[in-house]
Amino acid sequence: MQYSYPEPWSITPSVAPAIAGLGLEQNVVQLRDEGYTIVENAYSPDFCARLREAILRVTREEGGHYFDIKPGEGISAYHLLGADDLFAEALLNPKLSALSEYLCGGDYLLSQIAASVRFSGASAMGLHVDAQWVPPTDYNPLFTACLALDDLTEAAGTTKVIPGSHKFMRNPDDAEAAAAVGAVPIACKAGSFAIWTGYSWHSNYPRTLPGERVMLHMTFCRLAYKPAEDYSALGDEFLAKWPPAIATMLGRNSWLGVAGRNGGACDMTQYSRMWSAARS
Numbered sequence: 453m454q455y456s457y458p459e460p461w462s463i464t465p466s467v468a469p470a471i472a473g474l475g476l477e478q479n480v481v482q483l484r485d486e487g488y489t490i491v492e493n494a495y496s497p498d499f500c501a502r503l504r505e506a507i508l509r510v511t512r513e514e515g516g517h518y519f520d521i522k523p524g525e526g527i528s529a530y531h532l533l534g535a536d537d538l539f540a541e542a543l544l545n546p547k548l549s550a551l552s553e554y555l556c557g558g559d560y561l562l563s564q565i566a567a568s569v570r571f572s573g574a575s576a577m578g579l580h581v582d583a584q585w586v587p588p589t590d591y592n593p594l595f596t597a598c599l600a601l602d603d604l605t606e607a608a609g610t611t612k613v614i615p616g617s618h619k620f621m622r623n624p625d626d627a628e629a630a631a632a633v634g635a636v637p638i639a640c641k642a643g644s645f646a647i648w649t650g651y652s653w654h655s656n657y658p659r660t661l662p663g664e665r666v667m668l669h670m671t672f673c674r675l676a677y678k679p680a681e682d683y684s685a686l687g688d689e690f691l692a693k694w695p696p697a698i699a700t701m702l703g704r705n706s707w708l709g710v711a712g713r714n715g716g717a718c719d720m721t722q723y724s725r726m727w728s729a730a731r732s
C-alpha cells in the first residue's frame with residue numbers, strides 16, 4: 453500500500469493518461485498557475501440546445517435567486533440531478549471527469565449541480581471564492597465548472613476571474629472585491645466549459661446584450677468534504693441508469709456515512725478504497 457500523498461497540483465499516474473489522451477495538458481498548467489481554464493467545444497450543439505431548453509424549464513418552475521441574482525434580473529434552480537437525464541449526462545463529460553480528478557482527486561464528489569438564467573440588464577454579482585467554508589489548504593478542495601449555453605463575452609455578462617488569486621486561499625476583502633484588480637472575462641463559445649478552482653476570486657459582468665445568458669454550474673469536491681446538495685433520495689433505480697461514476701460522485705462507494713450499527717457486520721473494502729482514492 454502506498455501511504456504518501458502526491459504533491460499538490462501534480463498530475464498523478466491515475467489521471468495522467470486521460471489528461472494526455474484528451475489534450476488537457478495546457479488546461480492543467482493554467483489551473484495550477486492561474487486558477488482557471490476554459491475547455492472549448494466540450495459539448496455538442498445538439499446537447500447544448502436540449503440542455504438550454506431543460507434549464508429554461510426548471511428555472512421557470514423554481515424561479516430561484518441563487519448566484520446572487522436580483523429579483524427581476526434572472527432566475528435559478530439547484531439540486532438538479534434527477535430532474536432531467538441531461539443533467540447526469542453533463543456530469544459525465546470525459547474532459548470534465550479528467551479535470552475533476554486532477555483538481556479533487558480520485559472518487560471526487562458532486563457537491564452541487566445548479567442552473568442560472570440572467571436576463572438582459574442583469575447586474576453583476578460580488579467577487580468571491582467558492583470554498584468559503586474550507587480553511588486554507590494546498591490541496592484544492594473543490595471547484596466549479598460552468599457550461600456555457602450561449603456565447604460568452606463581457607457584454608454577455610460572462611464570468612470574471614482574477615488569474616493567480618487562488619494562491620491567497622481566502623475570500624477577497626471588501627476593498628479588493630470592489631477594485632477587482634487584474635480581472636479578465638471568461639470569453640468562449642456555447643458548448644465550452646470554464647473551470648475556476650475553489651479559492652479563485654470570481655464574479656461576473658453585468659449583461660448588456662439583449663436576451664438571456666443560460667448556464668449550468670457544476671461544483672465538485674474532494675471525497676473528504678461534505679457536498680452542498682443531498683442526493684440521498686436517489687436510489688438504485690436512478691443509479692442503474694448511469695455508469696458507476698455517478699454513484700461514486702454521490703459518495704456511494706466510500707465508507708463515509710455508512711458506518712452504522714449493522715449488528716457487527718462491516719464491509720471494510722470501501723474503507724481502503726477511500727484511502728487509495730484520496731491519494732490518487
Ligand SMILES: O=C(O)CCC(=O)C(=O)O
Pocket residue numbers: 519568582596598609610611612654655656667669
Ligand atoms: O454566474 C457566474 O458567472 C458565476 C457564478 C458563480 O459564482 C459560481 O458558479 O460559482
